Amino acid sequence: MSMRVAVVGATGAVGSTMLGIMRERSFPADEVVPFASERSAGRTIDWGDRDLTVVALSDEAIQGFDLALFSAGSGVSEEWGPRFAAAGATVVDNSSYWRMRDGVPLVVSEVNPDALDGHDGIVANPNCSTMQMVVALKPILDAVGIDRLVVSTYQAVSGTGQRAVEELHDQTRAVLEATDVPPAHVYPHQIAFNAMPQGESFNDGDDYTTEERKMMAETRKILGDDDIGISATCVRIPVYTGHSGSVNVQTSKKLSPEDCRALLSDAPGVQVLDDPSNGIYPLAIDAAGRDDVLVGRIRRDPSHDHCLNLWIVGDNLRKGAALNAVQLAELLLERQLLRGDA
Ligand SMILES: NC(=O)c1ccc[n+]([C@@H]2O[C@H](COP(=O)([O-])OP(=O)(O)OC[C@H]3O[C@@H](n4cnc5c(N)ncnc54)[C@H](OP(=O)(O)O)[C@@H]3O)[C@@H](O)[C@H]2O)c1
Numbered sequence: 528m529s530m531r532v533a534v535v536g537a538t539g540a541v542g543s544t545m546l547g548i549m550r551e552r553s554f555p556a557d558e559v560v561p562f563a564s565e566r567s568a569g570r571t572i573d574w575g576d577r578d579l580t581v582v583a584l585s586d587e588a589i590q591g592f593d594l595a596l597f598s599a600g601s602g603v604s605e606e607w608g609p610r611f612a613a614a615g616a617t618v619v620d621n622s623s624y625w626r627m628r629d630g631v632p633l634v635v636s637e638v639n640p641d642a643l644d645g646h647d648g649i650v651a652n653p654n655c656s657t658m659q660m661v662v663a664l665k666p667i668l669d670a671v672g673i674d675r676l677v678v679s680t681y682q683a684v685s686g687t688g689q690r691a692v693e694e695l696h697d698q699t700r701a702v703l704e705a706t707d708v709p710p711a712h713v714y715p716h717q718i719a720f721n722a723m724p725q726g727e728s729f730n731d732g733d734d735y736t737t738e739e740r741k742m743m744a745e746t747r748k749i750l751g752d753d754d755i756g757i758s759a760t761c762v763r764i765p766v767y768t769g770h771s772g773s774v775n776v777q778t779s780k781k782l783s784p785e786d787c788r789a790l791l792s793d794a795p796g797v798q799v800l801d802d803p804s805n806g807i808y809p810l811a812i813d814a815a816g817r818d819d820v821l822v823g824r825i826r827r828d829p830s831h832d833h834c835l836n837l838w839i840v841g842d843n844l845r846k847g848a849a850l851n852a853v854q855l856a857e858l859l860l861e862r863q864l865l866r867g868d869a
Contacts (some may be wrong), residue, residue: 529557533592536599537561538581538819541621543606544849545596550575554853592616593865596852612648617865619852623741626651633748636854637796638665641865650855655746655847657678662820666794670749672779674755681764682726683772686843687713693830695719695765710737718765736761769811770843774801777834784825787835801825809840817842820849841862
């Protein structure tokens with residue numbers, strides 16, 4: 528079968544990373560078509576041995592695809608995801624639009640790959656900070672159960688997209704050159720040299736942000752356990768790439784830090800870096816560009832017998848988005864779950 532793949536949002540932070548990862552992993556696509564907005568239509572993308580020309584979305588252009596990997600925002604996913612699916616493609620969507628809908632699997636390749644079985648044309652890729660956290664939590668859940676999580680994130684600006692990266696860059700340069708700092712456009716406040724306890728927005732009457740709500744709801748859906756208590760605080764910091772998270776895990780059965788380290792050392796997609804007295808622990812700059820989720824600072828919470836503290840760091844553009852989307856595409860292929868396979 529000849530495999531045609533659409534990458535929707537191909538010029539963005541996640542889309543360009545997906546294209547790179549598809550090449551690195553020799554994804555078996557016979558044809559790849561990059562889609563973006565009218566602004567980018569006609570642009571050429573260098574994709575190894577091929578040049579790809581960016582196309583705008585239209586009913587004619589979306590015909591005949593086996594797979595469509597989306598990362599162009601919720602509005603585009605809402606409108607064009609079902610259209611690609613109706614035209615016969617299986618959609619893997621990075622936006623938040625489909626994630627919590629009934630009947631749409633929300634899947635992390637190492638955590639709940641079997642959830643792909645029930646898809647009806649659209650599969651959702653989780654939120655970035657949630658994704659990296661559940662990769663590290665799944666082995667703990669399976670071994671001893673999890674009752675409760677208290678999470679604080681330290682999230683990079685690339686998690687908000689390309690314009691946020693430019694905003695941090697321009698503001699930082701202005702501060703260092705002692706010129707006027709450009710006003711914030713993407714974020715509600717200056718992000719350079721700051722820490723901002725607002726990931727995304729606040730809905731009316733809710734004192735949690737939409738990012739925090741996603742983290743709490745998606746964690747339960749992926750882990751398949753609505754009883755896990757979870758409280759999240761999501762903070763944006765002036766780092767380009769790599770989300771970090773401090774996670775307090777209350778387990779059902781007691782787990783020692785040593786056993787936790789051993790469990791995570793054997794877990795797929797996880798690397799333990801935990802020798803703090805020698806300065807060895809996960810860092811955002813080390814996670815950037817890597818596929819594994821890094822875990823360290825594993826230690827007993829002295830205030831509770833069943834609680835451990837973990838420091839979890841991952842590349843938000845890779846495992847947090849693009850890599851998992853490509854891994855889901857690989858699983859769909861391997862398991863013959865593309866719509867054309869039925
Ligand atoms: N960044 C992350 O770490 C991350 C992690 C998980 C999920 N996500 C999700 O992935 C999606 C994309 O995020 P991003 O960070 O890659 O954003 P981004 O850098 O702003 O890129 C957005 C992409 O969408 C395209 N686009 C915008 N409007 C469009 C339209 N009307 N029709 C077709 N294409 C359109 C843009 O094309 P132009 O270049 O033509 O404007 C660009 O290719 C979002 O839903 C985000 O929530 C991001």
